[in-house]
Amino acid sequence: MLVNISRLVLALGFLIPVLLAIGLAAPLSSQQLSYLGASGVVGLAVGDTFLFRSYRQIGPRVAMLVMSASPAIAALLAFVVLGERLSFVGMLGMAVTLAGIVLVVRERRLGPAQVRGLASGVAFASLAAVTQGVGLIFAKLAFREAPINGFVAAAVRITGALIVLMPIVILLGRTAHPVKKFKADKRAMGLTMLGSVLGPFLGISFSLMAVANSTVGVASTLMSTVPIVMLPLVHFIYKERLTWQGIAGAFVAVAGVVMLFLR
Numbered sequence: 001m002l003v004n005i006s007r008l009v010l011a012l013g014f015l016i017p018v019l020l021a022i023g024l025a026a027p028l029s030s031q032q033l034s035y036l037g038a039s040g041v042v043g044l045a046v047g048d049t050f051l052f053r054s055y056r057q058i059g060p061r062v063a064m065l066v067m068s069a070s071p072a073i074a075a076l077l078a079f080v081v082l083g084e085r086l087s088f089v090g091m092l093g094m095a096v097t098l099a100g101i102v103l104v105v106r107e108r109r110l111g112p113a114q115v116r117g118l119a120s121g122v123a124f125a126s127l128a129a130v131t132q133g134v135g136l137i138f139a140k141l142a143f144r145e146a147p148i149n150g151f152v153a154a155a156v157r158i159t160g161a162l163i164v165l166m167p168i169v170i171l172l173g174r175t176a177h178p179v180k181k182f183k184a185d186k187r188a189m190g191l192t193m194l195g196s197v198l199g200p201f202l203g204i205s206f207s208l209m210a211v212a213n214s215t216v217g218v219a220s221t222l223m224s225t226v227p228i229v230m231l232p233l234v235h236f237i238y239k240e241r242l243t244w245q246g247i248a249g250a251f252v253a254v255a256g257v258v259m260l261f262l263r
Contacts, residue, residue, distance in 0.1 A: 001169055002178055004048050006192050008158050008165070011200030015155045028148065028156065035142035036153055037160030043135025044161035044200070051128035058121030064227045066125035068101045071221040073133035078216040081137055082144075093259025094221045100253025101227050104246050136216050143212040150209035157208070158200055221256075228253050 028036070054063040071094060078084040139157070142148060182189040210219040228250045234240045 007196035010196035014201045032142040036156040039135045039138035040157035040160030045165045047131030050124045054121045054124035063125040070129040070132040074216045074220040097256030100249045103249030150205040153208045154205040
């Protein structure tokens with residue numbers, strides 16, 4: 001909870017000077033503010049909290065495997081709510097990409113600690129996948145009203161999440177003495193700050209731009225390639241050996257992405 005709150009606050013701190021520097025004064029309608037706020041609450045306040053909890057119990061690679069269901073959920077919701085369509089090649093590409101992600105993530109065996117928390121960890125990751133899909137739908141509805149800059153949309157989305165999260169965590173006492181905690185662990189502070197730049201600041205802004213300029217199904221499928229991006233990081237940072245299954249899965253996922261662009 002502390003990591004989630006801290007990275008959102010830091011990301012908003014990075015976003016505001018950027019918006020002021022590039023002179024982005026984009027008036028949003030009350031409807032757009034409502035959609036983006038709801039997207040932030042569902043996707044960031046609720047979804048990321050579930051996702052971080054699943055990380056602790058089953059690890060990021062298994063959690064992201066479950067999260068790979070998010071594109072299917074988003075595409076189904078987009079079909080019902082937005083009337084979006086995917087061609088046969090697009091749907092096949094989505095399936096191939098997800099197959100590659102499954103192949104990559106499943107090549108690593110679970111440790112004893114992960115096995116014990118598997119059921120609850122998968123449940124948390126599943127909730128994160130559902131809320132991620134719902135959050136993208138709300139964001140797409142906001143973009144349908146009128147064009148919005150991705151950085152502006154990210155700032156509104158993060159603000160909406162913080163408006164809901166802050167009172168809850170204060171009442172629960174979950175963020176007691178955050179400065180003291182981070183001062184005691186400067187490495188954690190540095191990693192949280194780096195994560196806020198790469199995640200909520202740049203990641204959310206770019207993901208919203210993707211949703212604005214493509215269908216929800218395609219955008220969320222491309223974003224679900226996170227397990228593929230994690231491979232070199234796991235290899236170089238944690239010194240894990242990459243298997244042929246993991247490498248083959250990466251190629252399969254990339255092939256699915258190519259099919260999506262050719263839909």
